[in-house]
Amino acid sequence: MGTTTADLEIDARGSFCPGPLMELIKAVRQSDVGKKIAVLSRDPGSRTDIPAWVKKAGHDLVAIEDADDYARFVVEKTH
Amino acid sequence: MPADIVVLGGGVGGALTANLLSKRLPSGSARIRVLDETGVHVYQPGFLYVALDQANAGWLSRDLRSLLRDDVELLIDRAVRIDVENGAVHLEREGALHYDFLVVTTGAQPDWDGVPGLRQATHNFYSLIGAERLREALRTFDGGSLVVGVAGMPYKCPPAPVEFAFMVDDYLRRRKVRDRTRIRFLSPINRAFTIESASKLVQPLMEKRGIELETFVNVETVDPDKRRLTSLEGETFDFDLAVLVPPHVGATVVRDSGLGDPGGWLPTDPATLQLKSSDRVFAIGDATDLPISKSGSTAHFEAPVVVEQVVAAIEGRAPNPAKSRYRGKVTCFLETGRRQATILVFDYDHPPKPPRPSFIWHVAKWLFNRVYWLTVPRGRI
Ligand SMILES: Cc1cc2nc3c(=O)[nH]c(=O)nc-3n(C[C@H](O)[C@H](O)[C@H](O)COP(=O)(O)OP(=O)(O)OC[C@H]3O[C@@H](n4cnc5c(N)ncnc54)[C@H](O)[C@@H]3O)c2cc1C
Numbered sequence: 001m002g003t004t005t006a007d008l009e010i011d012a013r014g015s016f017c018p019g020p021l022m023e024l025i026k027a028v029r030q031s032d033v034g035k036k037i038a039v040l041s042r043d044p045g046s047r048t049d050i051p052a053w054v055k056k057a058g059h060d061l062v063a064i065e066d067a068d069d070y071a072r073f074v075v076e077k078t079h
Numbered sequence: 080m081p082a083d084i085v086v087l088g089g090g091v092g093g094a095l096t097a098n099l100l101s102k103r104l105p106s107g108s109a110r111i112r113v114l115d116e117t118g119v120h121v122y123q124p125g126f127l128y129v130a131l132d133q134a135n136a137g138w139l140s141r142d143l144r145s146l147l148r149d150d151v152e153l154l155i156d157r158a159v160r161i162d163v164e165n166g167a168v169h170l171e172r173e174g175a176l177h178y179d180f181l182v183v184t185t186g187a188q189p190d191w192d193g194v195p196g197l198r199q200a201t202h203n204f205y206s207l208i209g210a211e212r213l214r215e216a217l218r219t220f221d222g223g224s225l226v227v228g229v230a231g232m233p234y235k236c237p238p239a240p241v242e243f244a245f246m247v248d249d250y251l252r253r254r255k256v257r258d259r260t261r262i263r264f265l266s267p268i269n270r271a272f273t274i275e276s277a278s279k280l281v282q283p284l285m286e287k288r289g290i291e292l293e294t295f296v297n298v299e300t301v302d303p304d305k306r307r308l309t310s311l312e313g314e315t316f317d318f319d320l321a322v323l324v325p326p327h328v329g330a331t332v333v334r335d336s337g338l339g340d341p342g343g344w345l346p347t348d349p350a351t352l353q354l355k356s357s358d359r360v361f362a363i364g365d366a367t368d369l370p371i372s373k374s375g376s377t378a379h380f381e382a383p384v385v386v387e388q389v390v391a392a393i394e395g396r397a398p399n400p401a402k403s404r405y406r407g408k409v410t411c412f413l414e415t416g417r418r419q420a421t422i423l424v425f426d427y428d429h430p431p432k433p434p435r436p437s438f439i440w441h442v443a444k445w446l447f448n449r450v451y452w453l454t455v456p457r458g459r460i
Contacts, residue, residue, distance in 0.1 A: 017273070018273060022232050053269070057311060
């Protein structure tokens with residue numbers, strides 16, 4: 001799916017804005033510090049939403065990987 | 080043998096579906112039963128007006144029987160389990176209802192314990208009791224910090240908290256305490272609410288009215304002693320009065336039957352509204368997992384789609400393609416205060432293009448509230 005490994009992979013390609021972001025937030029809430037979470041999104045809004053949220057919440061955006069018709073965002077929970 | 084149709088839930092979607100089925104099916108061709116645990120139909124949009132002291136609670140509830148056509152049977156009991164394999168709904172008191180077709184319209188329910196401290200420290204207008212308590216709190220509110228926000232997604236009626244913010248701004252101005260009040264609107268995402276075009280319209284208005292928009296606030300805990308709200312993003316908000324939309328979950332019976340996703344929402348086909356696990360079971364309204372607003376209007380446009388499919392199956396013909404596909408249509412009003420409102424009309428593929436707020440749409444919403452009982456549940460509009 002992508003090159004950056006993750007502890008949890010969420011496929012939110014079927015969901016519309018702000019679905020992928022909300023899925024990511026839920027996963028971050030439920031994960032332990034240090035875990036990497038990948039979310040797949042087809043929603044163009046995720047390109048701005050997800051990085052902006054990660055920055056505000058103080059986590060790390062490890063990678064954004066582009067595939068044919070979706071993007072994979074990998075986020076590390078840092079606190 | 081008449082077909083057995085069970086409509087589980089007698090809210091907006093349930094009452095309307097049952098009445099439309101009764102209108103369309105020749106008598107004797109089906110037995111239509113509505114199962115509801117309360118036997119009372121509640122007009123939930125009215126909670127907003129009760130909270131803001133613009134309506135009495137009496138106006139919001141009606142005996143469900145009085146809204147159903149004579150040949151629709153009403154059973155007042157609680158469904159405890161849906162057995163999709165055997166086509167049966169098990170009841171709390173006793174027995175089970177067999178069905179040939181089942182329409183699940185069990186709605187969404189607030190999860191008051193979904194955020195620690197929410198129940199103890201915050202107000203809401205997502206239940207009648209909540210709205211009445213909030214009305215009392217607002218009557219004696221003498222200024223300070225008021226936060227309005229959303230404590231979990233998805234929730235029903237996405238514009239409602241924004242409407243509340245505008246309307247409470249008016250209310251506090253009338254009571255002459257607005258100049259002593261700071262209003263902050265807390266949104267879990269990066270705009271006022273899910274619908275982008277509508278957010279673009281309301282955000283400048285919020286600014287104009289001095290309602291501060293705080294984005295990416297995902298409420299983590301509320302401290303009842305300190306009256307302080309903490310977000311997942313690490314911010315804190317102190318308040319004198321907090322009005323939060325609680326997180327929502329699907330109905331208990333859906334979760335107990337193992338039919339829902341982790342939130343208790345039913346995996347539903349976006350076009351046919353059939354349950355993904357059974358083509359004899361349909362879901363409409365707030366109970367589904369569809370990527371569309373949870374609103375009465377959604378249920379209103381979905382009901383005829385299900386009715387056409389059930390009627391066609393009973394009549395032994397193929398459903399009319401134009402009438403048996405839901406395209407995500409939703410229409411809802413959005414009050415922007417100062418006796419103005421706008422209207423959002425959209426579907427799966429077309430986001431709304433809301434007109435500039437005006438008095439006309441405010442009057443339209445007011446009229447809709449008045450005529451609801453005579454029209455929507457009875458299938459007259
Ligand atoms: C403050 C507020 C403002 C709103 N404003 C608007 C608005 O302006 N426009 C709009 O379109 N929508 C609005 N809504 C949303 C609207 O009220 C809901 O979306 C609508 O009621 C959904 O209809 P439903 O049939 O899916 O569920 P509901 O109307 O909630 O009905 C569900 C029914 O199922 C029954 N039930 C549940 N579980 C069981 C069980 N196990 N056994 C038996 N019965 C059961 C319940 O008793 C209930 O009668 C608002 C909601 C709120 C809270």
